[in-house]
Amino acid sequence: MDDLAWEFGCRVASLPTTYLGMPLGAPFKSVIVWDGVEECFRRRLAMWKRQYLSKGGRATLIRSTLSNLPIYLMSMLCLPSSVKRRLEKIQRDFLWGGGNLERKPHLVRWELVCLSKKKGGLGVKCLSILNKTLLAKWNWHFANEREALCKQVIRGKYGEDRGGWCSREVREAHGIGLWKGIRMDWELVSDRMVFIVGNGRRVRFWRDRWCGDSPLCVSFPSLFAFIVDKEAWVADIWDPLAEGAFNDWEVEEAERFLERLHGKRVLEDVEDMVSWTETKSGKFSVKFLYFALETGCSSLFPSSYIWNVNVQPKIRFFAWEATWGKTLTLDMVQKRGRVLANRCFMCLEKEETIDHLLLYCSRTRVLWDLLFTLFGVSCVLPSSVRETLLS
Template sequence: MRPSMRGMRELAGVMEEFGQLSGLRLNSNKSKVYFNNSCTLKEERALELGVEKGDLPVKYLGVPLSVNYAKDRDCQSLVDFAQRRVEGWQAAGLSFGGRIELVRSVISAIALFWLQSIMVPLATIRKIEGICAKFIWHGGIHAISWEQLCRPRKEGGVGLRSLVSVREAAGIKLAWRFLQGGSLWSAWMSSRYLRGRNFWVCEIDNNFSVAFKHILRNRPVLRKAIRRKMREGGETDLWLDPWIAGQSLLEILGPQTDGVAYRGLTCRHIIRGGVWRPEEYRFTAQLGGEIRQVQITHAILTDAWVWAPPGSTEGAGEFRFSSCYDLVRPHFDEIEEYDFIWGKGLARKMQLSAYKLVLGRMLTRDRLLRFGVHVPDPKCVLCETENESIGHLFFQCHVAWSIWAEQSRRYLGGVGRERDFREILKWIGDCRGQEQSWARRARLRLAASVWHVWRESNRRIYEGLTTPPVGILHNIESDVLVMSP
């Protein structure tokens, strides 16, 4: 409301009347009133209302609220929260998988709440992502980038969400809520800023609020994820609304087209008896065909926008934040080794070692040297003949190869000639005559072999302990028995 003296008196009257009707009285000692920057004589206005003047930003449910964009310093409490959590977890001796899960379930969840409440600055988001990445890698070498970790599993990530993309998705959600209407907030925003103008073509004005500018900037992405359902067409602007496969008639016919004949009309003008009649307005046959593909239904009370992002089948028109996030995040090709990494029954520790192997990010001695880490001897500690690398360890090394070959001979009915793990995976996939359960067991044994070979290498380096191949095979068999159905 406008912060005039008259407005303050009217607000005080409303609060008094509310107290008389409900019995809930305003406690002036616990209440504050907040003004935007354009208001003058704030103290006098607060005195008229009978409460203390507050200063913005103010925290509500832990989130800073302000009439302006939130600044990095306003969101420092979110950064501090992430830092405190991480410091408390550091001493817990968590595994790589455990650290991933804590970031996903705690820090990302709190950040999601903030991002859906206010526009968190990118600088703040980068700080939080940096804290998470440092925690995941124990402050050491980041073997896999944060951007890679934030991909879906099928695209080579671990399923974390990029907070930058979450921020974009939250903006789309806000625009969707406004477009849907039905709330006091959306009605007020519409009357305040649109004032009868069409939402899809309204230009951004400097006098618009931060939130409404944010809504309008998200229109191009929003229109990719929605479609129009028609009942009678009376609520849909024939010329300006993007009701034809996400496009408006203005966009399809072009601004050079004389649209005078269509302006001010609704889609009701080309619907007769519940059927499209585009020929009455001399549309081309092709455009008429596209118009007829727009659904007319009597299952809804009025024309409505439905949530229908490309490739999504969930929710039957209802908004889903997951599909909204998928709409704005970067997309990558799916990896062929998905079943090998995330196969059913595979222990978490083995999934993550397989994941690092597939990406080529295991910190073998050759990679440590490239990172500038001092390595006394670059040779493989298993065979002590060749320099250690991912290709050598899996499975050019004769010790590692003997472990895999013995398993393959005992349980898989033979040994292929391949000594590279990708070629071994290809060999498993090419055994079409085998049952699907055989391929799953083969991938499981391969992943178990990778983990135990890597573990043995590290035990010899850091603990000075050695397990003979027979003992390693026994350990693999014990793990496989636990993981097998």
Template sequence: MGALRLPFNEMTPCLLYADDDMFFIKPEVQQLQALQIALTVFKQVSGLSVNLSKSELMVSMGTHATQQQLTNVLGCRMATLPFTYLGLPLSNCGLMDLSVFNQALLIKWFWQWRKPQRTLCKSLFQQHIASNGLPDSPIFTLAISKSLPYCQFFFSHKIGNGKKIQLWNDNWEGQILSTLLPDLYTHALDTQITLIEVSQISNLRSLFRSISSDMANQELVQLQFILSDLVLNPQIEDDIKWKWNVSGQYTVQAGYRAMKDGPRILNGSQRIWKLQAPPRMKVFGWLALNNRLLTIDNLNKRGWPLVNRCVLCRVQGESIKHMLDECNFSKSVYSMLANTVPAMVPNLSNNTPPTQMLTDVSISKIQRETMLIMQFIIWRERCARTFSERGL
């Protein structure tokens, strides 16, 4: 390990071994131009050529456009972790993915902000926002927007006075209403309204623009049903819980592992997010794999006195496993699609349940995406039949 003095009086750490060199510099165009000058001088002095087409640039932070701009300066390829040095994957040598680590740190802020306990960091951040507002930075805004989906699915909220929990965007009672009721959500006047604000409104329709679609009206009935069980306690603050350990306490290490090793930690359901499908379909798939959909058996477990009967086959009780894996209606949908476009549907004659096909890496990605779309359509048909007489 050594250091290279670049123009502008910058000392750049570097690793030199045989014909493999690694430089650590700031992600700035000026720095890369200085490195390019140093490499040109090295070529002229030594007579050795520098093959930039075989070189790679790894940027730990910034937007894709920024990274592309930096790679264009040197004319090399863009790399991401893990990458190899001397034939070894560096992510397995103690180096972490800094972009994921940064998201884990941002989620820590979300966690501390939502906890009822006051901490020094929380107090200082509140004072800063009160004086200066949120940081006006595109990178900060982008980082926060990327972290919010993780916050929704990694945390659950314990309802107290309802002052912090948002009706649409927070995970409370095991559901995120913006994904459970997507058509109704598009009509909402205030997407950040809190539970206590909703509890003070007598007419729910006043929360929405003119509702014209049948599906949105059906979802409004479902929202009224959900809110009928809502009980707020003005003496207790809302609390937040990390769902993936016994203590319920979030740590940066736990967040990093959950985002980096999600397929192993979350029983494969994290693979859903890598499929090419609309976000609400991926959310649906995640909820189905984790038994979080509001099927009748899950509603019965919460004390809702409903007759448990599948509205699709009208024979057996309704559960996620029955609806998506065993129901004759669903099987006929899968078979119809397999006969129409067989290349896009996995082999249905094996013993893999259709829901588990969503995360089965032995099945091609396009086939998993097709199964996700079909299962989402089945779920929408189930909801349509539940709240009206309309069918396919």
């Protein structure tokens, strides 16, 4: 083997190894595949002086660097839950200042941190949602690139379904590889695309969304009930209402049905296509699918008054913490199990909370009164920092 390698100018290696950034020789579900990503996380953190960075600076580095390190692998492989937890722990510890040798409180839930800024988060990417959106891109490629080698291989192994827009569901327990996990999330793509009818040979007349905002079987259930061939293609149905007579109460629905079809026609020399509903261009976008899958905040959040202000990142981060009421004031320390007296150190009159410190402390009120006097404003401050920013 060594002689042959020398002859061809190659070197001898062993599996598992890495080729073009992808692991070779290891099971795609193995956590070993992701060891390189975790090591890359730790190497990058070692280059940054955590003690000299504010929380705002750390959040910026997480968004711009750490969240992007695993993107290449996540666009090819399903992220194991154990790896996700480890990578998120590294990011959490870096953001809040803790680590293996020290414990610092994580003031805000990570699920909230991972929301977009408009929804009340820090804009850090949720790895599980990002992994789903990156893999969903392959379902879009399968639907659009009919002659691609990747599609031909998958089609040859699993077959096609729904007019060739997706593969058949993978039900085998063994030997199915990565595609099973990708195919399971086909609905993430299909629920957000509409069909543009050309020759009509790959679009189902009743079940696909090609004429209006919903499939015809949903918009006209009474008509759909007496249709014999419920899986018929658009090209096969020239007179969809010729299969039966209508009852009196169905005539109005039939009229609405014909109005819906008005102007639609089949073009024999044009292929059927799909369009993505989340973008104006009709092209698939990982970014827009991520925003669609991201959960929202149940209450209003004054994001523009925090992030669109020209101040230092650490001040914006503090304003974000204060808006959520998650700064480490004495009342929050008490909630974490510490037994201590709670008294505002500025006025020595009330308990220390973030709303008291920033709004109602007698020392703070002097500043508010001065500000109101300068601008000629008469105002009653709301009960919390969030309501103050919203008002």
